[in-house]
Amino acid sequence: xxxxxxxxxxxxxxxxxxxxxxxxxxxxxxxxxxxxxxxxxxxxxxxxxxxxxxxxxxxxxxxxxxxxxxxxxxxxxxxxxxxxxxxxxxxxxxxxxxxxxxxxxxxxxxxxxxxxxxxxxxxxxxxxxxxxxxxxxxxxxxxxxxxxxxxxxxxxxxxxxxxxxxxxxxxxxxxxxxxxxxxxxxxxxxxxxxxxxxxxxxxxxxxxxxxxxxxxxxxxxxxxxxxxxxxxxxxxxxxxxxxxxxxxxxxxxxxxxxxxxxxxxxxxxxxxxxxxxxxxxxxxxxxxxxxxxxxxxxxxxxxxxxxxxxxxxxxxxxxxxxxxxxxxxxxxxxxx
Amino acid sequence: xxxxxxxxxxxxxxxxxxxxxxxxxxxxxxxxxxxxxxxxxxxxxxxxxxxxxxxxxxxxxxxxxxxxxxxxxxxxxxxxxxxxxxxxxxxxxxxxxxxxxxxxxxxxxxxxxxxxxxxxxxxxxxxxxxxxxxxxxxxxxxxxxxxxxxxxxxxxxxxxxxx
Amino acid sequence: xxxxxxxxxxxxxxxxxxxxxxxxxxxxxxxxxxxxxxxxxxxxxxxxxxxxxxxxxxxxxxxxxxxxxxxxxxxxxxxxxxxxxxxxxxxxxxxxxxxxxxxxxxxxxxxxxxxxxxxxxxxxxxxxxxxxxxxxxxxxxxxxxxxxxxxxxxxxxxxxxxxxxxxxxxxxxxxxxxxxxxxxxxxxxxxxxx
Numbered sequence: 001x002x003x004x005x006x007x008x009x010x011x012x013x014x015x016x017x018x019x020x021x022x023x024x025x026x027x028x029x030x031x032x033x034x035x036x037x038x039x040x041x042x043x044x045x046x047x048x049x050x051x052x053x054x055x056x057x058x059x060x061x062x063x064x065x066x067x068x069x070x071x072x073x074x075x076x077x078x079x080x081x082x083x084x085x086x087x088x089x090x091x092x093x094x095x096x097x098x099x100x101x102x103x104x105x106x107x108x109x110x111x112x113x114x115x116x117x118x119x120x121x122x123x124x125x126x127x128x129x130x131x132x133x134x135x136x137x138x139x140x141x142x143x144x145x146x147x148x149x150x151x152x153x154x155x156x157x158x159x160x161x162x163x164x165x166x167x168x169x170x171x172x173x174x175x176x177x178x179x180x181x182x183x184x185x186x187x188x189x190x191x192x193x194x195x196x197x198x199x200x201x202x203x204x205x206x207x208x209x210x211x212x213x214x215x216x217x218x219x220x221x222x223x224x225x226x227x228x229x230x231x232x233x234x235x236x237x238x239x240x241x242x243x244x245x246x247x248x249x250x251x252x253x254x255x256x257x258x259x260x261x262x263x264x265x266x267x268x269x270x271x272x273x274x275x276x277x278x279x280x281x282x283x284x285x286x287x288x289x290x291x292x293x294x295x296x297x298x299x300x301x302x303x304x305x306x307x308x309x310x311x312x313x314x315x316x317x318x319x320x321x322x323x324x325x326x327x328x329x330x331x332x333x334x335x336x
Numbered sequence: 337x338x339x340x341x342x343x344x345x346x347x348x349x350x351x352x353x354x355x356x357x358x359x360x361x362x363x364x365x366x367x368x369x370x371x372x373x374x375x376x377x378x379x380x381x382x383x384x385x386x387x388x389x390x391x392x393x394x395x396x397x398x399x400x401x402x403x404x405x406x407x408x409x410x411x412x413x414x415x416x417x418x419x420x421x422x423x424x425x426x427x428x429x430x431x432x433x434x435x436x437x438x439x440x441x442x443x444x445x446x447x448x449x450x451x452x453x454x455x456x457x458x459x460x461x462x463x464x465x466x467x468x469x470x471x472x473x474x475x476x477x478x479x480x481x482x483x484x485x486x487x488x489x490x491x492x493x494x495x496x497x498x499x
Numbered sequence: 500x501x502x503x504x505x506x507x508x509x510x511x512x513x514x515x516x517x518x519x520x521x522x523x524x525x526x527x528x529x530x531x532x533x534x535x536x537x538x539x540x541x542x543x544x545x546x547x548x549x550x551x552x553x554x555x556x557x558x559x560x561x562x563x564x565x566x567x568x569x570x571x572x573x574x575x576x577x578x579x580x581x582x583x584x585x586x587x588x589x590x591x592x593x594x595x596x597x598x599x600x601x602x603x604x605x606x607x608x609x610x611x612x613x614x615x616x617x618x619x620x621x622x623x624x625x626x627x628x629x630x631x632x633x634x635x636x637x638x639x640x641x642x643x644x645x646x647x648x649x650x651x652x653x654x655x656x657x658x659x660x661x662x663x664x665x666x667x668x669x670x671x672x673x674x675x676x677x678x679x680x681x682x683x684x685x686x687x688x689x690x691x692x693x
Contacts, residue, residue, distance in 0.1 A: 045535070045536055046532050046533070046535045046536065047535070048535055048538055048539070048540050048541040048542070049540055049541060049542045050540065050542060050544060053544065082360075082362070084363075085362070085363070085366070115385065116385055116460070116462050116463070117385045117386055117389050117462070117463055120385075120386065120389035120390070120393065120463070121385075121389050121392075123389070123393055123397075124376075124389050124392035124393045124396075124397060125392075126397075127392065127393050127396065127397020127398060127401075128373075128392065128396060128397055130397070130401055131366075131369070131401070131404075134401070134404060134405070134408070135366070135404075137408075138362065138404075138408045146408065146409075149408065150405070150408070150409065153401060153404075153405045154405075156401075157398060157401055157402070160397070160398075164393075175464075176464075177463050293529060293532065293533060294529065296532050297528045297529045297531070297532035297533075298525060298528060298529070313518055
């Protein structure tokens with residue numbers, strides 16, 4: 001047995017990498033599910049109430065109870081839907097979100113994929129994510145769902161434009177699309193949040209809009225569209241949309257941490273390598289809580305206001321940020 | 337790697353066939369998206385990850401989204417599928433099919449006679465090299481292209497004005 | 500508003516100011532909401548911590564007894580008449596030994612009751628009273644129909660000293676006419692003495 005392992009080091013390596021990938025994805029899903037609990041507790045805290053505190057210690061078992069409930073719910077496919085698309089849409093929603101998490105460098109040694117153009121692949125997958133909601137809305141064959149689908153399409157396509165542009169400043173500074181290089185650059189030269197503050201503002205706005213999370217949850221605005229694109233969904237298919245949304249928040253937090261807040265780097269990481277993951281997790285947790293705080297405090301804008309904010313404020317902001325960064329980089333290159 | 341290359345190629349070809357013979361317009365567009373994704377996968381495996389990522393971002397992520405967006409709103413139903421069925425007669429697809437078979441023959445000829453491997457297929461071209469080439473030897477083309485895009489942008493803005 | 504211009508007619512500088520003002524107000528909202536982290540909660544974890552209920556809270560209805568331990572209800576039916584939803588029903592009967600009236604059976608359907616307290620106001624003997632108990636949930640609707648033995652309590656409720664037969668003029672065994680509190684003896688109409 002051991003001889004075989006020694007004889008095939010390449011296979012063993014890929015086996016270890018696969019196990020690591022599965023662990024990362026499982027942890028992501030569990031964290032996303034646990035995030036539902038976190039959100040409800042924090043919303044409770046900020047609204048001067050308790051939130052779920054009955055099932056298990058601090059209500060932590062609520063997630064398990066909800067999971068069991070949603071697994072046993074009837075998985076109803078309405079007769080008027082476009083069946084294939086209806087079934088595929090939630091799978092795309094959750095699958096793409098998890099696929100994007102494969103790009104995140106968690107610690108110096110952990111992380112699923114190491115792609116040279118990681119940031120571009122992230123943007124590409126974020127661009128594909130819109131299909132899930134769009135197809136879900138179209139396949140449901142109901143007016144609320146379709147309106148939700150139309151809204152999410154226009155919203156995501158608009159906000160993705162400057163999401164990419166706002167990240168290019170970082171790419172210029174670090175000189176690479178590789179997320180690991182970006183983290184290492186920040187570990188050496190300080191976090192990107194300081195030189196790229198405007199890029200950070202634009203990116204966070206765009207990221208919230210792309211994962212259509214409150215305050216940019218117009219595709220599923222309850223007061224206007226019933227439940228938007230997932231009006232006709234129930235059971236585990238709804239659950240996949242739901243968990244996909246929370247994976248999206250975890251993902252956006254992780255990406256923001258990696259791009260702007262130095263990823264795993266932090267005081268003491270050089271001397272104690274095990275501190276890398278706690279730092280990363282702590283930063284992610286701060287951002288996750290921050291997104292919940294946004295949900296707790298900000299009302300939903302009107303649709304034209306949201307579009308105006310994207311095209312007239314955030315796009316110019318990210319373009320100016322890009323130009324300024326380019327000028328600084330060129331000046332630095334010539335000065336040196 | 338070779339296996340995955342041919343797998344992606346087969347996916348691209350088959351989904352494109354579905355695009356042509358599919359009757360439901362939205363399904364046809366989705367098959368086109370799958371085809372584009374498969375082609376992007378081919379780019380990745382050929383060592384051009386930058387081109388692959390751009391293919392996904394621009395074609396699958398933006399252009400096809402707008403296609404689906406428009407088709408979604410047209411409320412195409414059963415009668416459109418019947419119409420497609422009536423229109424797609426052998427008389428219509430025979431001539432294009434023959435031309436495609438001729439092209440396929442040419443392609444197979446090149447493949448089977450072992451057309452020499454291009455250097456691009458063996459080395460990885462990363463984003464930095466693409467950028468260096470775009471703003472080095474091809475600077476004029478890039479500038480012309482950007483002028484064209486700027487003109488289109490200004491025109492679109494002018495057309496979209498309310499007053 | 501005087502001097503108000505729609506956003507598209509304002510100067511670019513003003514629009515920039517609007518954007519900055521908007522950003523400021525949004526950030527202010529976020530900070531204000533965050534300050535609630537350190538605020539006291541408005542709710543209580545109910546089954547463990549019970550809220551304070553004032554004594555006059557209108558909850559579950561009971562039938563009380565007078566200080567002697569006899570039931571106060573004289574089966575006058577006023578509560579049943581006063582009840583706007585008609586959830587009270589009872590049957591009058593008489594105790595043979597002393598002639599006191601009492602309900603043979605007394606039934607309140609709590610799935611109908613709206614806890615308005617009109618029965619309590621109508622009751623001449625303070626027999627029917629509302630209590631601060633509000634935990635009336637049941638698994639079966641029929642369990643909400645309370646019979647007399649469910650309603651009758653051993654105490655006097657909110658009026659500890661009141662005893663109807665001691666103040667009312669009705670004669671019963673052991674208390675003839677004129678023997679009630681503050682009641683003068685009946686006039687002997689056959690006598691000529693003042």
